[in-house]
Amino acid sequence: xxxxxxxxxxxxxxxxxxxxxxxxxxxxxxxxxxxxxxxxxxxxxxxxxxxxxxxxxxxxxxxxxxxxxxxxxxxxxxxxxxxxxxxxxxxxxxxxxxxxxxxxxxxxxxxxxxxxxxxxxxxxxxxxxxxxxxxxxxxxxxxxxxxxxxxxxxxxxxxxxxxxxxxxxxxxxxxxxxxxxxxxxxxxxxxxxxxxxxxxxxxxxxxxxxxxxxxxxxxxxxxxxxxxxxxxxxxxxxxxxxxxxxxxxxxxxxxxxxxxxxxxxxxxxxxxxxxxxxxxxxxxxxxxxxxxxxxxx
Numbered sequence: 001x002x003x004x005x006x007x008x009x010x011x012x013x014x015x016x017x018x019x020x021x022x023x024x025x026x027x028x029x030x031x032x033x034x035x036x037x038x039x040x041x042x043x044x045x046x047x048x049x050x051x052x053x054x055x056x057x058x059x060x061x062x063x064x065x066x067x068x069x070x071x072x073x074x075x076x077x078x079x080x081x082x083x084x085x086x087x088x089x090x091x092x093x094x095x096x097x098x099x100x101x102x103x104x105x106x107x108x109x110x111x112x113x114x115x116x117x118x119x120x121x122x123x124x125x126x127x128x129x130x131x132x133x134x135x136x137x138x139x140x141x142x143x144x145x146x147x148x149x150x151x152x153x154x155x156x157x158x159x160x161x162x163x164x165x166x167x168x169x170x171x172x173x174x175x176x177x178x179x180x181x182x183x184x185x186x187x188x189x190x191x192x193x194x195x196x197x198x199x200x201x202x203x204x205x206x207x208x209x210x211x212x213x214x215x216x217x218x219x220x221x222x223x224x225x226x227x228x229x230x231x232x233x234x235x236x237x238x239x240x241x242x243x244x245x246x247x248x249x250x251x252x253x254x255x256x257x258x259x260x261x262x263x264x265x266x267x268x269x270x271x272x273x274x275x276x277x278x279x280x281x282x283x284x285x286x287x288x289x290x291x292x293x294x295x296x297x
Contacts, residue, residue, distance in 0.1 A: 001024045001026065001149075002058075002059040002149070003028070003057060003059045003060070004020055004028070004060045005028050005030065005048070005054040005058035005061045005062065006020065006045075007029075007051060007055075007074050007081075008032075008065040009029050009031040009037055010031070011232075012121070013064035013065075014036060014040065015125070015129040016094070016121075017039075018039050018043045019128075019153050020062075020154065021043040023153035025150070026045075027045035028045065028048050028053075028054045029041075029046070029048065029054070030048045030051055030053075032065075051081060055081055055084050056086070057086075058085065058089060060089070060090045060091075060147070060150055061081055061085055061091045062091075062092045063081075063091070063092070063093045063094065063095055065095050066095070066236060067239050068098050068101040071093060071097050075091075075108075075109075082112050082114060083112075087112065088114075089114050090114075090115045090147060091105075091109055091116045091117070092119050092147060093117070094120060095120065096120045096171050096172075096236075097118075097168060097243070098168065098243050098247070099166075099168040099169050099172070099247060100165065101168075102138060102164055102168050105118075106164040115143045116139060116143075117139035117140075117143055117147060117167070118138040118168050119136070119137045119139075119151070119167050120135075120167055120168055120170075121133040122174045124231040126231060131155070131156070132156040133154055133157075134158075135155040135159070136166075136167045137158065137166075138161055138162055138164050138169075139160075140163075141160060144160045169247065172240065172243050172247055175240040175244055176241075176244045176255065179241060179261040179278075180261045181213055181215040183261045183264055185219065185223070186279075187285050189203075189223060190286055199224060203216065203220050203223075203224070207220065218231075222277065222279055223282060228276040228277045228280040229277060230275060231277050233277065234275075234276055234277070235275065236278075237278045238262075238269045241265055244258065244262075264281060265281065268283070268284050
C-alpha cells in the first residue's frame, strides 16, 4: 500500500480518494477550497492544509483538477508539487488537460527526479463512486506498471496508451464521442416526445439495441426526471471540446460532427447552463423545438 497525496476533492476527486482509502492506501487530501475532505476523513484519510504538507511524505501524488491552468498552479512554484515532493515520487494526473501540458509537466518533473503519468478518466461521478472508471494512461510503461494498484482502486478499465500526452489525446477523443452521443440522445428524446411515444419505454428498448450506449444507460434516469444535477458539468465539457478541436487542428483531422457539438455545448454554457450536467444539452434541443419554456429551460 502507498502513501498518497490527493489534490482536488471535487465531484470526481472526492469519491476517488475515498476508494483509495478504502483499498488500504494512506491518503492525505487537499482541496483549494476548504470543506471538501469530510468524506475522505470519514473513510480513514487525512486532510492537509497545503500542497506542501500533502506531498512531502507521499509515494504517489494524484491531481484531479479542472483544467491545464489548475494543474500548472498546483505543480509549479515554490508551494507546488515539484518543489515539495521527494525525488522518486510518482505524480499521476487524472485531470483532463491539453496533451502538450502533460508533456511539458513530465519534462519539468523529470528534472526534479519525479515520474509522471497523464491518466485522465471517463465515467462521471457515478463511475468514480463505484470505482469503475475508464483510465487512459500516457507515460513510461514501467511507471504504469508501478501505478497499477492505485489505478485498480478507482478504475475497471485501465490501459497504457503510449508516451506522455497519449492519455490526454485518448481522453479528448472520448469527450468528442460523448458530446456527439449526448447531442444525438437529446435530439432523439425530443423527437420521441413530440411524436407522442412513451419516452421511458422507448429509451428502454433503444438501450437494448445498437443505439444502446453507456451514455444512454447513465443519463436515462436523469433525462426522464429532467434532473440535471452535475455528474460532469457542461462547462467542463466545453473546455474539453476546446482541447479536442485544437488538437485535431494540429494534426490535420477534420471533425465536422464534433464542431457542431462543440458549438451547441458553447451555446448551452453561454445560456447559463454551464453548471448543469452535460445531459442538459437536451434543454437546447427543446428550445430549438419550441417547447423549452414548458420544460423549464
